[in-house]
Amino acid sequence: MTFSLVARCAETGMFGLAIASSSPAVAARCSHARASVGAVASQNVTDPTLGPMVLDLMEQGQSAPEAVADIRKRARFVDYRQVLAIDVGGRTAIHSGPKALGIWTQAQGVDVAAGGNLLANDTVPQAMVSHFERSSGHLGDRLLGALKAGLAAGGEAGPVHSAGMKLVDTVSWPVADLRCDWTEGCPIHQLEIVWDIYKPQLDAYIQRALDPREAPSYGVPGDE
Structure with missing residues (x-):
């Protein structure tokens, strides 16, 4: 019931991910990123502990493929989970358990990995990867563009209700952590509106x- 991508900007070293789902508040449970380490999406019958576990392993020196392989051995109920990871070297790894829901698939590219479950069709992750690889500019713009490409390729089998985007850079906290936790409209469109407002203020x-x-x-009343 989710489609997402994790990515790295090779020019700046910034990491990020973008995610959308029919479930409420998907980004609050599934999005994980750490400056100078990487980004992880943990989805499909979500175990929110898997994201920090993968990030810890990568911070200790494992590559994304090594960390995800380690999680396959250590985590509980991995057959139900879908985990996407990217590390500081731009290496990617994906685990999609055989009990993932509905149509599920994945795709990897240069500095990007995408995956989804309960999809409308099996082309959605590759559409996101292809769009990201063709794009340029700020990582936030590229992530949102790729998420929109996934939606245009079919997205989920049902309506999408929540979406989010997280970015980390050189400081210890996320420089952007934007979410639409529920809407009957398009959460990706709502996320794009918030990003257009937030992006010019990010550095400030x-x-x-x-x-x-x-x-x-x-920039508020009373501020000189």
Whole structure:
């Protein structure tokens, strides 16, 4: 009931992922990323502990393929899980258990991996990977464009209700963690609206955290 992609910007080292689902608040359970380490999506009958476990293993020096292989041995009920990972070297790995729901499939490319379950058809992950590889610019733009390409290729078999995007860069916290937790409309469209508002302010939010003396004005009434 989910389709997603994890990716790295080779120019900046930024990691991110974008995800959409018919379930509520999918990004709150399934999206995981850590600066200078990588990004992980853990989905399909979700076990939210798997994302941090894979990130810990990669931070300890394992590659994405090694970490995902390790998780296959250590985690419970792995036949039900789908895990996508990308590491600091741009290497990717995907585990799709045989008990994943409905039509499920996956695709990998340069600095990107995509996967999904309960899909409308088996072309959705490759559509996301192909779009990401053809794109350029800010990683957030590329992730959202790829997610939209997955939706255009068919997306889920049923209606999509929630979506999210997470980005990490050089600081210890996510520089963007944007979500639409539920809508009867298109959550990917709602996410795109939020990103268009947030993107011009992203660097200012980082600067305010690092040193508010050098930060731009807050742009609210009463702020000089």
